[in-house]
Amino acid sequence: MEWFKKMWEAGKKAWGSWSLVQKLILGGIVAAVVVGSVLLVGVSSSPSMVPLLTSPITDQDQIVMITNRLDEEGVVNRVTGGIIYVENDSVARKMRATLVREDLIPQGTDPWAIMDMERWTLTDFERDVNLQRAITASLEQHLEALDDIDSADVNLVIPEQSLFASEQNPTTASVIITPKPGSDITENRLKIEGIVKLIQFAVEGLEAGNIVVSDLSGRHLNDFEGLEKIDRLDLTERMLKQKTALEARYMGQILRELQGIFTAKRIRIVNMDIDLEFVNKKISTEEHFPIEMTPEDPATPYPDRQVVQTFTESQQTTKESFQGTGFNPEGPPGQEGQTPPQYQDLTNLVGNYSKDDQITNYVYNTQTSEEEMAPYKIARVSAAVAIDGVWTLERDEKGEYIFENGTLKRTYEPVSDELLAKARQLVEHAVGYDANRGDTVTVQHIPFDRSEEFKQQDEDYLRQKQIQRLLFYSIIGLLGVIIFFIAFRLISKEMERRRRLREEELARQHQAMREQALRNAEEEGIEVEMSVQERARLELQENAMNMAREHPEDVAKLIRTWLAEEK
DSSP: OHHHHHHHHHHHHHHHHSOHHHHHHHHHHHHHHHHHHHHHHHHHHSOOOEESOSSOOOOHHHHHHHHHHHHHTTOOOEEETTEEEESOHHHHHHHHHHHHHTTOSOTTOOTTGGGOOOOSOOOHHHHHHHHHHHHHHHHHHHHHTSTTEEEEEEEEEOOOOOSSGGGOOOEEEEEEEEEOTTOOTTTOHHHHHHHHHHHHHHSTTEEEEEEEEEOTTOOBTTOGGGGHHHHHHHHHHHHHHHHHHHHHHHHHHHHHHHHHHHOGGGEEEEEEEEEEEEOOOEEEEEEEEOEEEEOOOTTSSSOOOEEESOEEEEEEEEEEEEEEEOOOOOOSTTSOOOOOHHHHTTTTOEEEEEEEEEEEEEEOEEEEEEEEOOSEEEEEEEEEEEEOOEEEEOBOTTSOBOEETTEEOEEEEOOOHHHHHHHHHHHHHHHTOOGGGTOEEEEEEOOOOOHHHHHHHHHHHHHHHHHHHHHHHHHHHHHHHHHHHHHHHHHHHHHHHHHHHHHHHHHHHHHHHHHHHHHHHHHHTOOOOOOHHHHHHHHHHHHHHHHHHHOHHHHHHHHHHHHHHHO
16 A cells, blocks of 8 residues: 555656646557557457458459449458458358359459468369469479560360260360560470470370460461471571581681781682582491401411301201192082092192201391481582782882872782692682582682772871971971070070179179278278168178188188089
8 A cells, every 4th residue: 555655656746747748748648558459359359251352352343343242142241452351251152152153253363362262171173273273383484484485374274084084075285475585486396396395294194286385476386287388497597507607617718828828918709609418318337247266366477367257156957758648628528529620630649748948047247337427518619719919119219118199109010820820729628629529719810909008008108208297397396496495594694694793893893992981081080970781791791701711611612602503
């Protein structure tokens, strides 16, 4: 009791010390706690509800239609955030079936969403549906993992198992793929076949003929009967690529062999054409050779190797002999025999028959080899190469280039026939020349049109000459400026030195006259008043004279320093 009194007194004291704002804040907190407690109790006491559909509905008209249908069935419902809640799971399952039957499921809702409800037990139908959904999702992930597919939509139809195989409906699959930009999957048969195999092996019992792969435009991609033309186009494209690559390689070999001799500017490959024949076959060869019984002994001076063509592996002998009358078949008792008339006279004759049959199996050395022909062979090669001569710039007696009529003077030296013949041999070796194959190689001397090159060369030469002249005149002008500056500096120093000498001489004369006047005045006994400056100058002179007498070396250094600065 005492403790409650103390707490009450402390609370009253604290309440009295608080300001109005603090009291209002405390009141608001208490009111919020009370309201929250009331709401919590109200919500917890209200019955729990389950969602009718897991996906929120964005269309308000559809929400009104569904809630009206629920009201008709007397189902208590509530709409929160686009999701409709009903009383319990049993009511929800019943109303979902009703919505599906009356086509009230909103557009865009996942058709499998009604199977995602949480429940304690699962039916066989729900397990089959979940298995089908898992296989479909896995297939879509596999297809979208491919580099050429942006997205994939898979629809599987797995029918129920029938008692009789003849009545069993087949499993089918339809796939819509969205290719990535720049992908050739819609035109590549091998990639489409790979997708069909991937789908077939992912679903048990699915046959390749029951798979349809299409693109967004609805084109049947795995209809391989329509891809024969595309295959021929692909083969033609590969042939052209191979032909271009082979021609480029031969051109590179020719240029490497000739450019080191004639330089790159003087070589032009006018034509390089290679006719290819594409083949696809294998050659099997079987060789038979003798069996070595005794190998060659290198220690003997004579050949002692013994071979046999074959030796017997197995042998079978059969002998048959017969002697007596022949067998004449007769008919049933009391009936005439069935022997033809022409053979009736031969009956009851004594005959002799013998047969000797011998089968011998021989063994011999056999070697079988298979050679796969190259996918193509060169049927014919034709090459044409043009070689330019040598242009030389002429020089004068001073070693300078001759420049006439606005151009440099040049002389042309053609390629000799001997060099052309050697160059032709090099080209023939580079392309694997074969006269029996009908190959043609031509190497000719042709002067190239170098007017643009010569024009650029002349302009560069003129520009270089202009730059040289400009540099020469600039150097001369710079030297003139330097010489003028040096001369001006020397003249200025000399004039300054002479002016200073004149001023010093005038100052000495004035000083001498002033001293003479002072001495005359002292001799005559006349008192002469001197200014402060004159007295300071006299004292400075006396000090300088005294210093010169006492420290003549220091005074000499000082004088030399003054003279050096004046220079």
